[in-house]
Amino acid sequence: GESVGLHLPTLSVQEGDNSIINCAYSNSASDYFIWYKQESGKGPQFIIDIRSNMDKRQGQRVTVLLNKTVKHLSLQIAATQPGDSAVYFCADPSNTGNQFYFGTGTSLTVIP
């Protein structure tokens, strides 16, 4: 079945630095990916999505890069702030688009 997985379970960055969170996927037919942020005690919050016809998409302080050749995507957060501390998930909807396979998440800690 499909699977997505983040490369590192934890990541610590200094406030103001850029953060890069990586994610690999296994299903070469996957054509849509989503990033979510989950703060402690809260539900996941949508950050940004990207379709496979794009290799880059930018949001507010975030950029997602998609490399279909190696089945890898990354989330880049510019000028990381303490409020960015959370667990980040990449999600891969199934072919039905109604099941979302979340990875195990990367816990980002921002050091003031």
Place this chain on the structure above:
Amino acid sequence: GAGVSQSPRYKVAKRGQDVALRCDPISGHVSLFWYQQALGQGPEFLTYFQNEAQLDKSGLPSDRFFAERPEGSVSTLKIQRTQQEDSAVYLCASRPPSTTGRGAGELFFGEGSRLTVL
């Protein structure tokens, strides 16, 4: 409020008890999802509704789990004869109609119901 509301936020049950978890989705969101999140793990899909129709229940782990959405708005996830392995956070999410132009992956999650089975 304007967000997805779940209740109770915390539930402690003795093994063998039945529990019911409620989800109030955002008004106008026809799609509703239930996820289970074990400690330190990502959310795992349980079931999906479009209006009152349960279109996918393939993620429900056993026949002890049952979900309903009889009027196409509020949904209830029921777990019968709870077991310790049912301890988790149960997340509900709703999705706006595609006509709003939002992506299919943009789910709005509630804060979850944390179930602890003793």
